[in-house]
Amino acid sequence: MSRRLLFGTPLRDWTRTVIGCVIVAIILFPLYWMTNVSLQPRAALLATELRFLPIPPLTENYVRVFGEQAGSIGTSLFIATTTAIVCLLIAAPAAYALVVFRLRWLTLFVLLLLIVQMIPHVVVANALYAIYARAGLLNTHLGLILADASMGVPFAILILRAFIVSLPRSLIEAALVDGATHWGAFTRIILPLSRNGLITSGLFCFLFAWSDFLFALTMGTQGKIVPITLGIYKYIGNENTSWNSIMAAAVLASIPPIVLLLAGQRYITAGLVGGAVKE
Structure with missing residues (x-):
């Protein structure tokens, strides 16, 4: 059977390439639009015409936002890094114990770990708030780290055990x-x-803590600890919203996770695939 060719390449390969490019474009469009809005002045955002290119690009938004949010970025880096370390210190020995020691209720325990991942964060946040209020952990870095670790440890145990x-x-x-x-x-x-x-577990735990908004909002009632997620939220006002500032802060907040994911991509792939094959 003859195969249909286009410029010497099978038509099926061209179709797959086009579909892949469309999917990638859909995935990257929010990042493009976020960057586009962040480089535009406020007046351009209020205009009726859509501007798909920021001409001329306004970098003042990034300079101003970085000056305002540098402390929040540092806070998020500290909390996310410490959370990842805490998760690994707990999850690695726990995963080893689940593999080596013959526990009677092992299947049930693993099932409970999966169930914990399905619990909505708002339910956990309400329960932790009552406990933290009595323990004096509200508005503390330790309290926020423990809250983020409570959601990251079960996931890390499952990955490391596999x-x-x-x-x-x-x-x-x-x-x-x-x-x-x-x-x-x-x-x-x-x-x-x-x-x-x-590395895979640590990166995912870092991302959990880095993108956390609910725990930071619930446990930081006095505004003493402001991670980048809360820093972005402060640009949303009752009467007006500074969308170019929000987008500029979002782009800056996306840089550390993107860098880490690119640097650890091969480890993540090997870590996730490694648990699927038993020698």
């Missing part, structure tokens, strides 16, 4: 036979081999 299960169990058994303790086998063998899983 990755550790894919490793040959004989490695752990050989280490124990040679006289190593479970802690030694965990720190010297499992952790180095689980680098991809650790």
Whole structure:
């Protein structure tokens, strides 16, 4: 059967390429429009005509917004980084224990971890607020870090457990036979081999904390701790909204996650795929 060709390439390949380009364009359009609006003056946003290109581009929005939100970006970096570290410190030993030790209710426990991921954040926030009010953790970095970690730890455990299960169990058994303790086998063998899983879990926990708005709004009642999500929210007023400032702040807030995802892309792919294959 002859294949239909277009410029020497099978028509089916051209169709797939066009469909892929359309999907990519749809995904990237919000980022383009966000950047476009951020480079326009306020008067242009109130005009009836749509401007698809910021001519001339106004970079003053970024200078002003960065000056106003530099502290919020630093706060978010500290909270997100610390949250990722806390999640890994808890999730890695827990995942190892779930793999090595024969727990009677293991399946039920894993199911509970999945259920925890389905609980709406607003329900968790209301419960944590009552606890934090009594414990004195409101308006503190520690309180916000623990709140973000409460949602990141179950996810990290699931990712790391799937990755550790894919490793040959004989490695752990050989280490124990040679006289190593479970802690030694965990720190010297499992952790180095689980680098991809650790980076994947850490990045996702970082993104959870970086994009958190509800916990930051609920736990920071006095406005002492203002992460970038709350910083963007402050540009929304009752009578007017500074859309160019919002978009400029959103672009700045997108830079750290984009850089981390690009830098850790190969680790994320290996970490997610690694847990799907058992040797």
